[in-house]
Every structure is written in C-alpha cells, then in structure tokens.
Amino acid sequence: MRITSKPSVRPLGRAYSAIPLQQQAGRRYVKAWGSKAPYPLLTRDIITDAPTDVEYDAVIIGGGMGGLATAAKLVSKGASVVVLEKYLIPGGSAAHFKREGYTFDVGSSMMFGFGDKGTTNLITKCLEAVGKKIPTVPDPTQVVYHLPKSSRFPKGLEVAVWRKYEDFIAELTERFPHEREGIAKFYGECWRVFNSLNVLELKSLEEIRYLMNEFVQKPVACLNLASLLPVNAGDVARRYMKDPELLKYIDIECFIWSTVNADMTPMISCGMVFCDRHFGGINYPIGGVGRIGEELATGIVEHGGHVVYKANAKEIVMEADAQAEGGQRAVGVRLADGRVFRGKTIISNATRWDTFEAMIGPDKLPESEKLFRQRYKKSPSFFSMHIGVKAEVLGDEKDCHHVLLEDWAKMETARGVLFVSMPTLLDPALAPPGHHIVHAFTPDWIDNWQGMETDEYEAAKEKLADELCERLEALWPGLRAAITFREIGTPRTHRRYLNRVDGTYGPIPSRRPLGMLSMPMNTTDIPGLYCVGDSTFPGQGVNAVVFSAFGCAHRVLADLGREPTWPLLDKGYGKLLAAVRNAA
Ligand SMILES: NC(=O)c1ccc[n+]([C@@H]2O[C@H](COP(=O)([O-])OP(=O)(O)OC[C@H]3O[C@@H](n4cnc5c(N)ncnc54)[C@H](O)[C@@H]3O)[C@@H](O)[C@H]2O)c1
Ligand SMILES: CC(C)=CCC/C(C)=C/C=C/C(C)=C/C=C/C(C)=C/C=C/C=C(C)/C=C/C=C(C)/C=C/C=C(\C)CCC=C(C)C
Structure with a gap:
C-alpha cells in the first residue's frame, strides 16, 4: 500500500506532459491519461497573458464556476471579457486533478443543474451559451443516508434518496409511517417552490424591467416565490411534521448542502435542491466535474474572451468619478506581477472577505458590507x-x-x-x-x-x-x-x-435569517464593482453559483447598455431592494 500525504490541489503531474499534445481551439490539450475517451485536459502549457492596453467590458477576478459562468453569458452577448485566475486550471473548487491514473474531483461529485428541461438546468444552459455540451451519467440516487441508531432504528436510520420522487417518498414513509401525510405535505411545499422557479427565465432579480415582465407573465409563480423569500425550511417542516427523529432527518437533508440545520436554511433553496434531484436528476459529467470548467473556458475563448492563468489579483483599482455615488469607481484590477487590466465593470468571484478586505482594504468597507459581516460568518x-x-x-x-x-x-x-x-x-x-x-x-x-x-x-x-x-x-x-x-x-x-x-465555502447565517432576504446580490456599494459566487444570493453549490452568475451577467449587461432596462425606475428599485436587505 502506498499512502501519500500531499496538498489535494496541484499542477497536473509530470506523467501527463509525456502524452502527445493535441491542438484544439487555439490551445494545447492532452488526452486524458489511462482513458480512451477524448477528454481534453489543460496542460501546464497554459495561457498567462491577454492585452492590457484595452478597456474590457468586464474584468473578472477568478475562474471558478461563478466567474466562468458569468464570462460565458457575457461573451455570448458579444461583451469583451477577461477572466483572471490565480491558479493553473479553470473551475476553482469544482475543478479536478490527476494522480497515478486517478482523476479526482476537488469538491464533491454531486451535480445538480444538468437536466434537459425546465429553466433550472443552469449548468446545461451556461454550457449552451458558449456552444458546449457534456455527456452525463444519471445517478440512481442523490445520496444514501446512514444515520444514528435509536430505539426505533437499532441498526441506524438508513434512507436512500432515489432519483424517482415516488420511490424516495415511499422509502421515507416506510421509515415513518405515522408521518405519511406530513411527509407528503412538506415535500409538496418544496415542489410548489420548485415549480415556480422552473417556469421563470432565471436572470437578475436586481433588474426591474425583467422582474416586472416575469410578474406580468407568471404572476402566481412570482407571488409564490416573493411570499417564500423570508421563510426558512425548518418552519415549514414543523408545520407538517412532529416526529423529532424525522425533523432531525430534515435537518441533515438541509445540512449536507447548506452546512446549517433546517431552521437556518432558506425555503427557496430547499425547494430547489429537494426537487431538482428528482426533476433534472443528479447527473455526473463524463470525464469528471472539472470538465465543466474546462469546457466553459474553451467556449469563452472560442467566443473571443480571454482566460488568463497564474493571474493573482491583488488590488481592485479605484479612480475618482464625479458621476459615481461616493465619488469613486472600480476601474481595473492590479495583479501581483504589476499588470493592470482595465474594465468598464469589475466582477469578483473571490469570496466577499477576499474581495473587500484583501483587494480593497479593511478600512474602506462600505456600510452594507459591515452589516453583512454581522449577519453572516x-x-x-x-x-x-x-x-x-x-x-x-x-x-x-x-x-x-x-x-x-x-x-x-x-x-x-x-x-x-x-x-x-x-x-x-x-x-x-x-x-x-x-x-x-x-x-x-x-x-x-x-x-x-x-x-x-x-x-x-x-x-x-x-x-x-x-x-x-x-x-x-x-x-x-x-x-x-x-x-x-x-x-x-x-x-x-x-x-x-x-x-x-x-x-471557507461561503457565508452561513450567524443568527436565524429571514430566509434569503438579507443575502447580498451581485451589485455592491462600490460603483462598477460586482460580486459573483457563493457569497452572493443564493449561496453555496455549483448550480446556486451559476444562478448567481446568470444574475450577475444580466445586471452587468443592463448596466453596459447591452440589455434593455428602465434606467430611472431601475435605480430607484435598486435602492429599495438594498434598503429591504439592510433592514431584514
Ligand atoms: N455540488 C458539489 O458537489 C460541489 C462541488 C464543488 C464545489 N461546489 C460549490 O461551488 C461553490 C464555489 O464556486 P465559486 O465559483 O463561488 O468559487 P470557487 O472557489 O470555486 O472559485 C473562485 C475562483 O477564484 C479564484 N481566485 C480567488 N482569489 C483570486 C485572486 N486574488 N486572483 C485570481 N483568482 C482568484 C480561485 O483560484 C478560484 O478558482 C462552493 O460554494 C461549493 O459549494 C459544489
Ligand atoms: C422582489 C424580489 C427580489 C423578488 C420577487 C420574487 C421572485 C421572482 C423571486 C425569485 C427568486 C428566485 C428566482 C430564486 C432562485 C433561487 C435559486 C436558483 C436557488 C438555488 C439554490 C441551489 C442550491 C442552494 C444548491 C445547493 C447545492 C449544493 C450546495 C450541493 C452541494 C453538495 C454537497 C457538498 C453534498 C455532497 C454530498 C455527498 C458527497 C454525500
């Protein structure tokens, strides 16, 4: 037995450089080692530069799923984009790495959002934006729980979350037959959320024209969601179920993706996760989770964007701007090597703490960021x-x-x-x-x-x-x-x-939240600066982060004048939304 103990994420190993190179989309790729499948994998021969003498529509810090999905949506609309990634490969925590013939996913391998119908199949949709599709394998279960022993379950409570909803409900009801009705009602509420989400065109909730259109076209779905924005899953669960062991089960159902219990988990996210696993299903991308980032990066480049590796963003460059609120505007990104990339908009896929404290300065925290730090940890x-x-x-x-x-x-x-x-x-x-x-x-x-x-x-x-x-x-x-x-x-x-x-994998509430109401969205109090990824609405998870990217790209396109908006109304609405968030 050979046991090594090394950092889990590192440059691709030496073994791979010996494999014949293929030229694809103007970049160098190798065939995956130990596999006959033609999975292209980035080699160490990576792109490390892009022009610095232009002003991009968007400069994006970080090539995780948040940054890449934003870039994919932006380039698909003709915007000029550069993604600055500190590491050597795309994908961030959803990348993969190779060792001794194994391809390991950096994070977990449970992928939502790969379905082929509805509107919540966001991974399928963001790949499509840049002309890509990845074959997937359906997972027969989302997860199998092996939970503590008790007098009722002397061998432990075991529940499999089957792909087919009816099979899962039958299994859970078999474990808790006295809660048949409550189980059906609780998960039924989750479907009410999901069915509302799954008819909306998912874009920026910070853009009034889009939101009004959705309200006019799908009033029931929008009102449903609006009423659930401040609600947590634990409250809904307790409305229908009484058995303490079953309620603990609901807690762990939430915990495995929100890292908090049901009382701290927003009901809207809960509806999304508890139903998409049956609707679109959990599907594994052939070749590994890292294929998503690789395909997105390739598609972005094919659409005229730039993805630059070994690009360590150190500072968000601000300049005086009399038109901007606060008199300053984010106009560029300075890398550790001194290069500056200028942009009409700057988007950070780093966490909020890494963005504001490390790249702007702890002494320059806007009030809204101070509030965020009180409410989330x-x-x-x-x-x-x-x-x-x-x-x-x-x-x-x-x-x-x-x-x-x-x-x-x-x-x-x-x-x-x-x-x-x-x-x-x-x-x-x-x-x-x-x-x-x-x-x-x-x-x-x-x-x-x-x-x-x-x-x-x-x-x-x-x-x-x-x-x-x-x-x-x-x-x-x-x-x-x-x-x-x-x-x-x-x-x-x-x-x-x-x-x-x-x-950290993003923020969790430090006190009982009002559902999703106080989660920050993509705009920030610094004009020209946007955030994307798991420290923005709706939080952790690849599909969640891709939703945040769809919202971010749409908001940025509207601000660049590339998507229609109602400027005056839009501004007032933005302020109202921020006021509600800060008060929540
Ligand atoms: N469902 C799953 O199984 C699964 C698996 C993996 C990850 N995830 C989720 O994915 C989410 C993360 O996505 P994300 O896109 O928000 O974040 P991310 O951490 O994946 O990506 C951020 C990227 O920004 C880069 N970066 C950070 N600081 C930088 C700097 N100063 N200069 C240049 N680059 C910099 C990082 O190297 C990284 O590639 C997590 O919340 C996690 O829950 C889920
Ligand atoms: C006024 C206003 C603002 C408004 C109005 C109303 C409306 C219209 C509203 C709307 C809303 C919306 C659209 C919302 C949305 C939301 C969403 C999309 C959400 C999503 C979510 C998702 C999620 C959260 C996901 C997650 C996932 C995860 C995290 C996963 C993970 C996994 C793991 C880690 C696990 C693993 C396990 C094992 C391995 C076992």
Whole structure:
C-alpha cells in the first residue's frame, strides 16, 4: 500500500506532459491519461497573458464556476471579457486533478443543474451559451443516508434518496409511517417552490424591467416565490411534521448542502435542491466535474474572451468619478506581477472577505458590507481524503454518494458528518482498471490546523485520515487494506489552493435569517464593482453559483447598455431592494 500525504490541489503531474499534445481551439490539450475517451485536459502549457492596453467590458477576478459562468453569458452577448485566475486550471473548487491514473474531483461529485428541461438546468444552459455540451451519467440516487441508531432504528436510520420522487417518498414513509401525510405535505411545499422557479427565465432579480415582465407573465409563480423569500425550511417542516427523529432527518437533508440545520436554511433553496434531484436528476459529467470548467473556458475563448492563468489579483483599482455615488469607481484590477487590466465593470468571484478586505482594504468597507459581516460568518472548510481503492472492496455498491453520521449531537460540529463520493461508480474511466475512487470529506475549521510545526501537521493529517477510514469500514469492511493511494487536504489546503480565506465555502447565517432576504446580490456599494459566487444570493453549490452568475451577467449587461432596462425606475428599485436587505 502506498499512502501519500500531499496538498489535494496541484499542477497536473509530470506523467501527463509525456502524452502527445493535441491542438484544439487555439490551445494545447492532452488526452486524458489511462482513458480512451477524448477528454481534453489543460496542460501546464497554459495561457498567462491577454492585452492590457484595452478597456474590457468586464474584468473578472477568478475562474471558478461563478466567474466562468458569468464570462460565458457575457461573451455570448458579444461583451469583451477577461477572466483572471490565480491558479493553473479553470473551475476553482469544482475543478479536478490527476494522480497515478486517478482523476479526482476537488469538491464533491454531486451535480445538480444538468437536466434537459425546465429553466433550472443552469449548468446545461451556461454550457449552451458558449456552444458546449457534456455527456452525463444519471445517478440512481442523490445520496444514501446512514444515520444514528435509536430505539426505533437499532441498526441506524438508513434512507436512500432515489432519483424517482415516488420511490424516495415511499422509502421515507416506510421509515415513518405515522408521518405519511406530513411527509407528503412538506415535500409538496418544496415542489410548489420548485415549480415556480422552473417556469421563470432565471436572470437578475436586481433588474426591474425583467422582474416586472416575469410578474406580468407568471404572476402566481412570482407571488409564490416573493411570499417564500423570508421563510426558512425548518418552519415549514414543523408545520407538517412532529416526529423529532424525522425533523432531525430534515435537518441533515438541509445540512449536507447548506452546512446549517433546517431552521437556518432558506425555503427557496430547499425547494430547489429537494426537487431538482428528482426533476433534472443528479447527473455526473463524463470525464469528471472539472470538465465543466474546462469546457466553459474553451467556449469563452472560442467566443473571443480571454482566460488568463497564474493571474493573482491583488488590488481592485479605484479612480475618482464625479458621476459615481461616493465619488469613486472600480476601474481595473492590479495583479501581483504589476499588470493592470482595465474594465468598464469589475466582477469578483473571490469570496466577499477576499474581495473587500484583501483587494480593497479593511478600512474602506462600505456600510452594507459591515452589516453583512454581522449577519453572516464564514462556513467551515473541509478535511478531505482522495483515496484510490481496489474495486472489489466496494462489492456491488451502486450509489455514488453517501452520508454517515453516528451521533445526532455531532451533526453541526467539526468532523461530525462524513460525506462520501465515489464517482467511478458512474464513470469507471476516472480510475485505473480494477480500481475505484473514494472521496471522503468532513466539515472542519482552519483553527484546528493552525500553529502546527510541519511534522505535527503531517501527523495530525494521517491520524484524522485513519479515523475517517475506520468510520468508512462500517460500510465497506476491508477498505483500509484495499487502499492503493491516499492524498489528504485540510482547511489549510483549501485556503492555499482555492484562495478562500480560512478555506471557507461561503457565508452561513450567524443568527436565524429571514430566509434569503438579507443575502447580498451581485451589485455592491462600490460603483462598477460586482460580486459573483457563493457569497452572493443564493449561496453555496455549483448550480446556486451559476444562478448567481446568470444574475450577475444580466445586471452587468443592463448596466453596459447591452440589455434593455428602465434606467430611472431601475435605480430607484435598486435602492429599495438594498434598503429591504439592510433592514431584514
Ligand atoms: N455540488 C458539489 O458537489 C460541489 C462541488 C464543488 C464545489 N461546489 C460549490 O461551488 C461553490 C464555489 O464556486 P465559486 O465559483 O463561488 O468559487 P470557487 O472557489 O470555486 O472559485 C473562485 C475562483 O477564484 C479564484 N481566485 C480567488 N482569489 C483570486 C485572486 N486574488 N486572483 C485570481 N483568482 C482568484 C480561485 O483560484 C478560484 O478558482 C462552493 O460554494 C461549493 O459549494 C459544489
Ligand atoms: C422582489 C424580489 C427580489 C423578488 C420577487 C420574487 C421572485 C421572482 C423571486 C425569485 C427568486 C428566485 C428566482 C430564486 C432562485 C433561487 C435559486 C436558483 C436557488 C438555488 C439554490 C441551489 C442550491 C442552494 C444548491 C445547493 C447545492 C449544493 C450546495 C450541493 C452541494 C453538495 C454537497 C457538498 C453534498 C455532497 C454530498 C455527498 C458527497 C454525500
């Protein structure tokens, strides 16, 4: 057994440079190693420059899903765009990396938004914007829960969330037969949300002309959503269900994607997640999650945009502007190497903390940002193990995603919930023949990893990884002995390679929120500066971040005069929206 302990995200390894290069879309690509499929993967031969003597319509800091999806929508409308990515590959926390024949997803492998109907299939739609499509494999389940033992469930509560809604409801009702009606009503409310979302054209809620049109054309859907904006899932769940164990189940249903319990989770997000998994389904992109970012980056370049790697944004350049509120405007981005990219608009895909504190200055925080920091705090990061195992240890396992929790009291504590993704059950070419990938991760705080000497840090990583492997053995006995490769990442790894302060995955409410009302959208109090990604409405998750990108691109296009708007009304509406958000 070979166990290594290296950072989980690094440049593509040496093995890949030996593979014959293909020229595609003006860039260099290699064929994926160990696979016959023609997946293009960026090599180290990457693009590191773009013109600095022009003013772009948009300069985007960060090539995560938020930045790339915004760029894709903008270039598809003819805007000139440059994406500045600090790292060597596109995709951010939704990228992938290769080791010894394995293609590992950096984050989890559970992909929403890949459906082929409705309006909420946002990943399909943003790929389409730049003429791309990725084949996917349907996941038979979203997730299988392995939850704590109790007097009613002496072996533990196990629930599979089947792709087919009726199968899932039948399984949950079988576990809680006395709550048949409540279960149907709660998930029925989720469908009311989803069906409303799934008829709207999803664009910027900060643009009045679009919003009024949607209200006129789909009044019932819009009123439904408006009434649910301040509502949290826990309140709706308790309205219909009484069994404390079932309510805990609803908590973990929310926790696995919001990292908070149902009382802190907005009902609209809940409706989106709990129904899209059955409507569009969970679908895995063949070749790995990182294919999404790669295809988007290629499409952006094909549409005349630029994606620049090794571009470390250090400062958002401001200039005096008598027309702008506050007298200053964001006009460019200065990189660590001194280059300045100027733009009519500047969009940051970095977290709010990395954007405002690090690139503008903690002493220049607008009031709205101070308020945001009182209401939201950084979500935990993750401790993650990317493991290669001999295939036989998984037996006849079919389900890609599992969640393990042995004690309800630990659900919201560090290292409590253990998440598992095994994407090779859907795309075997991601591992060498006869092997599978087991990616196990658990929420963790950076504080647990600070102030350690290197040896102590390495030993702590190995110790925790061993403990998690032991927990996995409850489901797959013999797993430890079947490991052929193991690579460990801590919150420090996430901070370092994803440029996220404390390794956080975005904001979580620090007090009970009014649903989504107080989440900031894409505009900021700094004229010319927009934010996109998981620290904007509606929060964490690839599909959520892509929605934030659709909103951002639409708002920017309206401000550039490339989408119709009603300027006077629009301005007043923007102010009203900000006032409601700040008061919420
Ligand atoms: N469903 C899933 O399984 C899954 C998997 C992975 C990720 N996710 C979600 O994706 C979301 C993240 O998406 P996102 O787009 O908001 O963020 P991201 O972290 O993925 O992307 C941000 C990008 O900005 C870059 N960046 C940061 N600072 C920079 C700087 N100063 N200069 C240049 N580049 C810089 C980073 O390198 C990164 O590529 C997370 O919330 C997570 O929940 C979900
Ligand atoms: C006035 C105003 C403002 C308004 C009016 C009314 C209206 C019209 C409204 C509207 C609204 C809207 C449109 C909204 C929207 C929303 C949305 C789209 C949302 C979305 C969401 C999503 C989400 C949240 C998602 C998420 C996901 C995730 C996070 C995932 C993750 C995963 C994981 C991590 C897990 C894993 C697991 C394992 C491995 C097991």
